[in-house]
Every structure is written in C-alpha cells, then in structure tokens.
Amino acid sequence: MMTHQAKTLVQNLLAGDRRALARLITLIENRAPGAAEALALLYPHTGRAYLVGITGAPGTGKSTVVNALTRELRARGQTVGIVAVDPTSPFSGGAVLGDRIRMRDLAGDKGVFIRSMASRGSLGGLAAATGDVVRVLDAAGFDTVLIETVGAGQSEVDIARTAYTTIVIDAPGMGDDVQAIKAGILEIADILVVNKTDRPGAQNAVRALRAMLDTGHRLRTIHHHGQINPQRGGEPSEPEYDFWQVPIIETVATEHNGLDSLVDAIDQHRAHLRESGVIQDRERQRIEAELADRLREALLNRLIAERSPGAIEAMIRRIQHREIDLGSAVRELLDG
C-alpha cells in the first residue's frame, strides 16, 4: 500500500466509514505494508474511548455477558467496539465461530463493531495487534471498547494492562475455593460479576467471592510486568494504593438481568479512576509495557538480521548437544 492510500483509509476512518475501519484492521492484522504508517496517522486521534476488559473462565457465560452489556450500553446511547481475543486457538476456526454466534445477536446495529482475533502462532504478536486494533476502534470514535479474553492466564494480565476497568466473570459451580484462588484472576478485577445467579449455588459463589475480597484484598497491590523503567529494573513496582471497593454484581445475562447495575459500576469505577488520578498511571503502565514488548521484538529481529543465519543455527545445535547452556549462549550471541 502506498502512502496516500494509508492516508485515505485513515481519513475515511475518521469520517466514520465502516469499510475503511474493517480494511484498516485487516491491514494491521496482516502487518501489511502501510499498517505502521496508518497507525502513526491515527494515533493522535486516540485516547477518547473508554476501554473495558472482560474475562472469565469457559462456562461462566462470558460471551453472553458481553452481548448483554453491549445492548445495555447501546440503550444508554453509547457506541460499542468489541475486540474478542482468543489466544488459546492459535490454529483455526475458533475466532470465526465465535464471531458468527455473536453476530446473530448484534447484527445490523451500526453502533456496534465486533472483531475476533485469534493468535497466529505468536502471543506477543497477538497482544501487539490487539493494542493496535483497540487504537483503531478508539480513533473511529467508539465510546466504549470492550476487550474480551478467554480463560485464565497471561491474557488476563494483558487485559489489566490494556483496559481502564477490568471485569472478571464467575458463575456458580465453577469448582471449589482453591481452584477459584488458583484461577487467580480475581486479583486483577475492578468489578466482579457472578453470572447465572438463577442457578443453584449462586449465593455460595457470591459469599465465597465476598469473603476473598474481604480478606486481604482491600488494599490492592498492583504488580505489573514488562517494565522498562531502569530504576525499577525487574522488580515489582511500588504498590499503587487504590481504595476502590470491588463490587460484586449479580447477573443473569440470558435474561438481561443485572446489566444496569453492571454499567453503573463501570461508570462509578471510571469516575473513581478520574478523581484519584489513577487513570493516568494505568495508561502510562500500559504504554510502558507495550513499548517494552515492541522493543524486545524489534531488537531480536535486528540481532537476527545482523548475525549470519548459520551462527544462530549453530548455537541451537550446540545447546541441543549440551555443549553450552542457554545463559552462556545468550551472552556469546550478544557479544558476537
């Protein structure tokens, strides 16, 4: 893509053209020529959307909650962009299937745009691409961008970095308390949702979550990774004292119950972040982490380009034959 085409696409995006939006996202996902330029052009127009992360284990009804939340936000006059990240299906089909099911519910609404993203062999690449797609939706003028990820794991930590408000969804019958702690993602929640509260065990689930919130989690210590600040190095950053009391919202998303409370909680958390000034810290942390990720990738690519292909191949063979360990290999390649 030539320069003026990237420019035209971005201009059309800013003018509200939905085809330009879809084309830009595809461009970015494919890392096609012009993608970097388009991102640079639209970046000054970002920073207006409110970013909400939503995560929950399979079986909690997460996608249904996202759809119901979208309808509630639409009823309140907001436009909604949805990025559904599926890092667990690096292979095929998952994202597309998810899209198709969603589309049934939200099809035909011009105030909603949904994009599912599956990893294509590189989670680092996926995280970077997700950040970029969120920026495109932001520049396109969506009031709220929902970033949905599946399951438990690194994807949640990435959400916590990307979103201003992070919602963690639980449901009755998802396993015992130890497993709830193991799932661990409680720690990143600004808002907890217990979905399917029409099912047996719902009040037990709510009570268990409340007990966990009450014991030791009032003063949350936000650790984050991917830091680039040399003073702090690899150490966890200073605790960020955050007196937000995590609410537990009960929903039956299939019946559209509880969604008004959920949107109210999002609004309250947003107001809290703004009043406490934490919103700037969160944005800064996100930028710091994204910059670190991209620098790592760019530096490795440069090293590979600088060394002869045979040098790295030979090193891998030496490691495999136990002639050198990984740490020594890294030092040798850096010095070489």
Next chain:
Amino acid sequence: MMTHQAKTLVQNLLAGDRRALARLITLIENRAPGAAEALALLYPHTGRAYLVGITGAPGTGKSTVVNALTRELRARGQTVGIVAVDPTSPFSGGAVLGDRIRMRDLAGDKGVFIRSMASRGSLGGLAAATGDVVRVLDAAGFDTVLIETVGAGQSEVDIARTAYTTIVIDAPGMGDDVQAIKAGILEIADILVVNKTDRPGAQNAVRALRAMLDTGHRLRTIHHHGQINPQRGGEPSEPEYDFWQVPIIETVATEHNGLDSLVDAIDQHRAHLRESGVIQDRERQRIEAELADRLREALLNRLIAERSPGAIEAMIRRIQHREIDLGSAVRELLDG
C-alpha cells in the same frame, strides 16, 4: 555465592542431595548470584528425564489427576519431579496453598519432589525460571518431570514447548461445545483425559471430544512461536506431520481409576516420538523458543543500560501525549 559454592551445590545435587536440590531451585528463582553458573554446570547432566506437560481448566480435577498419576508412576518404580506453574497468581498465596494441599498426599515419599512456582510480576521471567527448574530436576535424576499449569492461555503453549508429551484434562459439565473449542487447548494435546467420568454427562464429553478429534485434527499442524530461524522469520514453520492418534483416557482420579491407561498412553506416545524422530524436533523447537525469549530480554536490558534513563522516560511521555506512536517510538529508540 562464590564459584566454589555453586560447584559444591551442583556436585551435591548430582550425588542425590535433596537439600542441595531445594537450595539450587531457590537460587534460580531468586536469580541470585551463582544461579547462572550453577545452571551452566548442571546443563551437561540434563536430557535424561522424560518431560510431561499437564494442563486443564479449573474444575477438571487437574491437581488430583497429577497426584494420582504420580502415585501410578511411583508404583511402576519411577521417581517423579513436579513443577506446578501458576501464572495466574502473580500476587500471593496461590502456589503456597496448592503446595500444602498436595503435600498431604505425597508427603514423605523420597521419590517425589514438588515445587510450585508463581509468577512474580513477569510471565517471561516465570517461563524462563520454569525451564531452569525443570533442568535442575532433570539433572537431579528424576525419571519423569511433570509440568503442570492452570487454565487456558499462553501457559499451555509454553507447556507444549517444554514437554515431550502434553496431557489436556477435561471433565463433564465444563460448558458447551463452542466454549470447548474456545478453550482451544485441545490443539496441543497428545493425550486427552476426561476426568470425573463417574459424573453425569461424562459420555457426552467423551463423544464431543472424539468428534472434534475426528474432524480435521488427525493431521496436526504444529505451529509454534518464538521462532528465531531467520529463514522462517515471523511466519509459521512448515507443518510437522504427526500421525499420532490422540487417545482419550477416561479417569476418576479420586478413585485412582484409569491411571494405568494414562501411564500406558504416555509410554506409547514416548515410543512414537522416539521412533518417528519427532522427539529431536520437539527439543529443538523448545531450545529455539527459549533462546529467543532470553535474547529478547537480554537485548532489552542492554538497550536500557545504553540509553540514559531520561530518554526512555521522555519517550513514554511523548507517547502518552500522542506526540509519537509506538511504532515510531521503537524505531527512534533503536536508531538513537
């Protein structure tokens, strides 16, 4: 730690000293002085343990399966090292709690060593430390090392890189088919376990998994990330054709049912990998990915050391103020 102390620790480890084992692991987790040297010293003694990855969503009874599998391996005369990775609890308590529960079952058996690892703010750091701890257990002479991770996400892809045989655990009532696909980790399974088959819906779960295996997954295309081979660049590598037919093993781990079949399946997969020569490919891919991860980290640390602290701070502020986008910032820092 001085040179001769690292040396003594490694010598004691190789002589079977369990305190040396525990001390070395702590050394490595803390990235204490002497850790790099100890790893270099013990690396030539690695490569003998058989590495088995085990993963499954919360609620599948994964920890119970790991304990039962360990008892079965012990009954067959094998020693077992267990590394329980918990990337979802970067904060506190999770790993420790998990350990305590396990210890009840396997305490007092000298042929078993268990280590739980929680992320300390950096998943990259955790993945590197896990690889190192697995190498320590390998050098210590454990016949089998079980690497257990929670949930769905990047951790599973990392397991697939680290282990020769990857076991994915499912259970009845874990959500509908779409969610099973979303969980997606099926794709990395060499062996599928349906645990809790004494519960309602077990045969449906088995049938659903079998149907998914039958449609299109026989010829598995293994993508992997973190590639460093410059010829392949960021593209997925060539497909690795693997005619292993993924078995579905039914277990009731709490009753110790089905564990004999599971260990037999592991043995068969191991024989398959050896006969097909795929075992070398897997080890090579693991080394390639680990080397790439470590180079990325080392290169970023070097860049940070080379630039003035203020330069990176200033860049983060410029990005936050929308004066420059991330891609342009990376190019500027690399050239600077």
